[in-house]
Amino acid sequence: MTLLVLALAVLAAGAAACLCAGRSRAANALGPVCAVAGCLLGLAATLSGPFGQTVSGVLPWGLPFGSGAIGLDALSRLFLLPVFGLGAACALSGRVNLAHCADDRNLGAHWFFFNLLLFSMVLVLAARDAVLFLVAWEIMSLAPFFLISFHDGEERVREAAWIYLVAAHLGAIFCLLFFLLLWNASGETGFAALAAASASGGPGAASALFLLALIGFGAKAGIMPMHVWLPAAHPAAPSHVSAFLSGAMINAGIYGLVRALGFLGPAQAWWGWLLLGAGLVSALGGILHALGQRNIKRMLAYSSVENMGLILIGLGAGLVGARSGDAWLATFGLLGAFIHLLNHSAFKGLLFLGAGEVLHAAGTVRLDQLGGLQKRMPRTGILFLVGAASIMALPPLTGFSGELLLYLGLAKGFAARGLLEQIGLLGSFFALAAIGGLVFVCFAKAYGLAFLGEPRSGAADKARDAGAAALWPLAILALACLAGGLGAPWIVSLAAQAADQPLTLYPAVAAQAPLVAGQGARILTGVALAGLGLFALVGVLALLRAALLRGRPVRAFRTWDCGYVAPDARMQYSGASFSEPVSAAVGPSVIAKETYVAPEGYFPKRAVLTVAPRDLLETFFFVPLFELIGRACDQAKVLQHGRIHLYILYILAVLVGLLLWKL
Amino acid sequence: MAAPAVLRILTALVLAPLLLGVINRVKAIFAGRQGRRLSQPYRDLFKLARKGAVYSRTTTWIFKAAPVVSLAAILAVLVLVPLGPGGPALSFTGDFILAVYLLALARAAVVLGALDTGSSFEGMGASREAAFSALAEPALFLCFLVLAASTHGLTLGVLLRGAALSSTAPELALAPIALFIVLLAENSRIPVDDPNTHLELTMIHEVMILDHSGPDLAFIEYGAAVKLWIFCAVLTGAVLPPLTGDPWLDFALAVAGVFACAACVGVVESVMARLRLPRVPKLLALACACATIALILTLWR
Numbered sequence: 001m002t003l004l005v006l007a008l009a010v011l012a013a014g015a016a017a018c019l020c021a022g023r024s025r026a027a028n029a030l031g032p033v034c035a036v037a038g039c040l041l042g043l044a045a046t047l048s049g050p051f052g053q054t055v056s057g058v059l060p061w062g063l064p065f066g067s068g069a070i071g072l073d074a075l076s077r078l079f080l081l082p083v084f085g086l087g088a089a090c091a092l093s094g095r096v097n098l099a100h101c102a103d104d105r106n107l108g109a110h111w112f113f114f115n116l117l118l119f120s121m122v123l124v125l126a127a128r129d130a131v132l133f134l135v136a137w138e139i140m141s142l143a144p145f146f147l148i149s150f151h152d153g154e155e156r157v158r159e160a161a162w163i164y165l166v167a168a169h170l171g172a173i174f175c176l177l178f179f180l181l182l183w184n185a186s187g188e189t190g191f192a193a194l195a196a197a198s199a200s201g202g203p204g205a206a207s208a209l210f211l212l213a214l215i216g217f218g219a220k221a222g223i224m225p226m227h228v229w230l231p232a233a234h235p236a237a238p239s240h241v242s243a244f245l246s247g248a249m250i251n252a253g254i255y256g257l258v259r260a261l262g263f264l265g266p267a268q269a270w271w272g273w274l275l276l277g278a279g280l281v282s283a284l285g286g287i288l289h290a291l292g293q294r295n296i297k298r299m300l301a302y303s304s305v306e307n308m309g310l311i312l313i314g315l316g317a318g319l320v321g322a323r324s325g326d327a328w329l330a331t332f333g334l335l336g337a338f339i340h341l342l343n344h345s346a347f348k349g350l351l352f353l354g355a356g357e358v359l360h361a362a363g364t365v366r367l368d369q370l371g372g373l374q375k376r377m378p379r380t381g382i383l384f385l386v387g388a389a390s391i392m393a394l395p396p397l398t399g400f401s402g403e404l405l406l407y408l409g410l411a412k413g414f415a416a417r418g419l420l421e422q423i424g425l426l427g428s429f430f431a432l433a434a435i436g437g438l439v440f441v442c443f444a445k446a447y448g449l450a451f452l453g454e455p456r457s458g459a460a461d462k463a464r465d466a467g468a469a470a471l472w473p474l475a476i477l478a479l480a481c482l483a484g485g486l487g488a489p490w491i492v493s494l495a496a497q498a499a500d501q502p503l504t505l506y507p508a509v510a511a512q513a514p515l516v517a518g519q520g521a522r523i524l525t526g527v528a529l530a531g532l533g534l535f536a537l538v539g540v541l542a543l544l545r546a547a548l549l550r551g552r553p554v555r556a557f558r559t560w561d562c563g564y565v566a567p568d569a570r571m572q573y574s575g576a577s578f579s580e581p582v583s584a585a586v587g588p589s590v591i592a593k594e595t596y597v598a599p600e601g602y603f604p605k606r607a608v609l610t611v612a613p614r615d616l617l618e619t620f621f622f623v624p625l626f627e628l629i630g631r632a633c634d635q636a637k638v639l640q641h642g643r644i645h646l647y648i649l650y651i652l653a654v655l656v657g658l659l660l661w662k663l
Numbered sequence: 664m665a666a667p668a669v670l671r672i673l674t675a676l677v678l679a680p681l682l683l684g685v686i687n688r689v690k691a692i693f694a695g696r697q698g699r700r701l702s703q704p705y706r707d708l709f710k711l712a713r714k715g716a717v718y719s720r721t722t723t724w725i726f727k728a729a730p731v732v733s734l735a736a737i738l739a740v741l742v743l744v745p746l747g748p749g750g751p752a753l754s755f756t757g758d759f760i761l762a763v764y765l766l767a768l769a770r771a772a773v774v775l776g777a778l779d780t781g782s783s784f785e786g787m788g789a790s791r792e793a794a795f796s797a798l799a800e801p802a803l804f805l806c807f808l809v810l811a812a813s814t815h816g817l818t819l820g821v822l823l824r825g826a827a828l829s830s831t832a833p834e835l836a837l838a839p840i841a842l843f844i845v846l847l848a849e850n851s852r853i854p855v856d857d858p859n860t861h862l863e864l865t866m867i868h869e870v871m872i873l874d875h876s877g878p879d880l881a882f883i884e885y886g887a888a889v890k891l892w893i894f895c896a897v898l899t900g901a902v903l904p905p906l907t908g909d910p911w912l913d914f915a916l917a918v919a920g921v922f923a924c925a926a927c928v929g930v931v932e933s934v935m936a937r938l939r940l941p942r943v944p945k946l947l948a949l950a951c952a953c954a955t956i957a958l959i960l961t962l963w964r
Binding site: 371372374375378381385389392393394395400404407408411412414415419422423426429430433434436437438440441444445447448449452453454519522523526527529530533534537538541542545548549552553554555556557558559560561562569571572573577578579580581582584585 | 712713714715716717718719720721722723725728730731732734735736738739742743753755756757758760761764765767768770771774775778779780781782783784785786787789790791793794795796797798799800801804805808811812815817863873874877878879881882940941944951955958959961962963
């Protein structure tokens with residue numbers, strides 16, 4: 001606990017110091033150093049002592065209405081791991097990539113908000129009091145606005161930051177309502193008191209609270225349909241910020257949801273199914289939209305929506321299992337969700353930082369202008385490849401372990417009680433497999449088109465690897481991806497302790513959970529062994545290949561071009577053409593808007609085909625909705641005409657009205 | 664005593680290329696030709712292994728690593744898949760999921776190797792392979808779910824004990840049909856892909872490996888043969904239970920089953936034309952539909 005408070009103090013002091021440093025060059029050293037120091041202290045606090053131990057303390061902080069109660073348990077520790085790990089990596093990467101704009105940008109302010117974001121995230125995860133939680137939540141929602149709008153000279157960036165701000169606060173309203181209702185019921189703000197109070201309310205009240213929590217926390221996690229801010233904000237933000245937001249901050253939404261479920265008492269039957277359904281919609285919608293994107297960072301943003309969906313599928317399955325007394329489903333659902341969350345933080349952070357390196361070197365992350373980077377940026381290339389292979393869940397890398405547990409949980413759906421439940425669970429299994437296939441297409445495209453083949457633009461041709469200082473943070477995350485795959489049995493033991501917390505409401509399931517978790521650990525040991533065997537096999541075959549080629553003629557020539565004599569980089573497959581078979585199979589209008597002017601007549605002149613990715617919900621739901629609201633607000637302008645005597649009349653009318661009402 | 668796992672793996676390693684020879688011979692018989700020797704695939708592999716290699720100047724180490732990684736992943740799957748009585752060499756709950764994802768790893772290696780050449784043709788093949796496997800993979804998982812629902816097991820050793828013939832449930836016959844369609848799609852056979860076509864524009868798997876030569880090509884061709892063996896073994900396992908009780912005889916029957924699958928592939932290739940590419944997703948949807956019906960009927964019982 002002391003270490004955690006120390007970490008909080010270092011982060012707060014770092015933020016203050018950066019603010020003082022302002023535009024001076026010291027800010028770009030001070031900010032990252034304090035962030036890394038805070039994160040290392042935090043990691044020490046998280047991993048020292050037993051993982052499952054519950055400790056608590058009170059911050060000496062006079063909060064109105066609430067108290068500064070903080071604490072640590074396995075759930076908080078699990079969510080703190082990516083915050084500290086990714087926080088340190090992103091700070092290190094950001095220091096290098098921001099160095100070139102130290103003269104014309106206020107880096108002090110940037111690092112102030114970065115440290116503040118870290119500080120508030122730690123506080124969100126450690127808070128044991130509703131008021132403290134909400135204050136920290138609000139800081140955590142505000143700080144990214146300033147981080148996203150770093151390049152505020154560009155209109156696109158300002159707009160993205162604005163969309164983020166609106167989305168974050170629409171979500172925050174629901175969180176606020178959730179806690180207000182709970183507070184109203186209990187009269188106290190401590191988490192323990194809230195949990196006790198909500199148990200006394202009726203099932204209707206609990207369900208209403210559940211929906212509030214799902215919308216409020218779901219908006220933070222980027223669950224569809226509340227995801228629109230992610231694809232807007234991530235391409236606009238500096239890459240180390242996108243990496244942290246996508247890999248660590250949106251996790252807070254999942255954390256909030258898990259905590260909230262703990263307050264609401266035993267779940268009703270439909271809660272788990274709703275989570276499962278929302279997760280499926282999010283995952284499928286996210287990956288389908290990601291497929292159509294041509295900007296790597298936008299694609300990664302949609303992929304985050306997809307991954308949050310997978311985590312939600314796990315939570316939903318866990319809840320369904322816990323509710324029906326199915327320990328296998330409950331444990332593997334929760335374990336799958338938690339482990340996938342950790343995995344996602346590692347590989348998504350790595351991919352965003354990798355995309356940042358590409359942006360830095362080539363000036364663009366548009367797939368149609370990249371290509372051939374593996375040759376020009378070999379180190380970044382291999383790091384990005386590790387991230388891409390992890391997100392495709394290829395064994396033995398880290399993405400596989402979480403998805404395997406999700407699959408396993410759902411696969412025993414044939415043993416569920418009713419036919420509908422069975423079909424629901426096995427259908428989810430099928431959907432998970434389909435999502436896996438689409439992720440494969442998406443990231444084969446991302447890595448293959450950006451890093452392989454010939455460069456599609458002069459800028460890509462001139463791209464070169466950054467120095468070691470910039471690539472170290474990526475290397476650490478890539479190592480985490482590898483270690484996460486081979487060390488999955490150990491991670492299962494951590495996640496199992498975190499899964500105990502939501503299962504406390506279901507004692508019958510909780511009693512069997514450690515047994516099932518042990519099975520999970522054994523399964524993942526088998527996978528890790530197979531992974532080691534695979535490495536050995538690759539080594540043996542590589543030696544065999546070398547032996548076969550020894551003494552044989554090995555020539556370099558140009559790519560086989562089927563007889564065409566003047567191949568050109570523009571003839572390569574493009575991003576849109578790579579995903580065409582999938583988009584043709586699912587219906588092209590789902591992920592992109594196509595306009596086609598066919599050539600006509602005997603001497604055709606003009607033929608145009610444009611394919612533009614679009615967001616279904618944004619196009620057909622949010623834009624019309626906000627236009628409607630805008631028009632309604634325009635109507636209200638009749639009242640606001642600027643004539644002061646009429647305003648005085650309004651006041652008089654209201655006063656008279658109030659008097660009459662009181663009479 | 665059951666045939667030891669090592670013997671099973673060795674059988675697969677040695678006999679896998681023969682499957683291609685069998686398919687070819689069946690097609691030749693249908694066409695009234697004499698056909699090449701059954702051992703021709705072996706001769707091709709040995710010839711390739713003794714050759715040098717040509718590498719495109721565009722390519723990186725990815726291109727050279729692709730055949731090695733893909734073959735290694737496919738061989739790793741071989742360790743997980745049982746054949747005949749006696750479990751596989753390595754078995755744990757959910758090993759079928761690992762097997763499917765190892766096949767995905769093999770595919771990823773070949774797809775990235777193809778993209779590494781910068782050729783539009785190989786990009787085309789990579790795109791099609793990725794898209795069609797995205798549809799074939801869920802179908803394969805559905806088939807495993809049908810078997811899981813009927814055997815109540817989650818290991819390949821239990822799933823592949825011949826549920827289709829040993830149980831009295833007629834709906835289980837739909838699962839092998841779906842599995843066979845997946846086999847055709849995953850191994851680039853007619854009606855999905857034509858391994859003998861001469862036109863790059865219409866290929867899927869063959870166009871991805873246009874630039875590979877020498878031992879690299881041998882690795883990929885051998886990997887493809889072993890992959891075909893794996894799918895035939897899975898199909899055999901889904902259909903054929905241990906019939907005689909004598910482990911050696913049952914093992915021989917299972918090997919015969921694998922070759923029977925190959926013969927079926929040859930028959931399909933002889934009597935069918937290849938589908939237009941936009942039709943392929945519909946074929947795979949048919950596989951999904953078959954498996955779904957089988958799954959729901961199995962659950963309903």
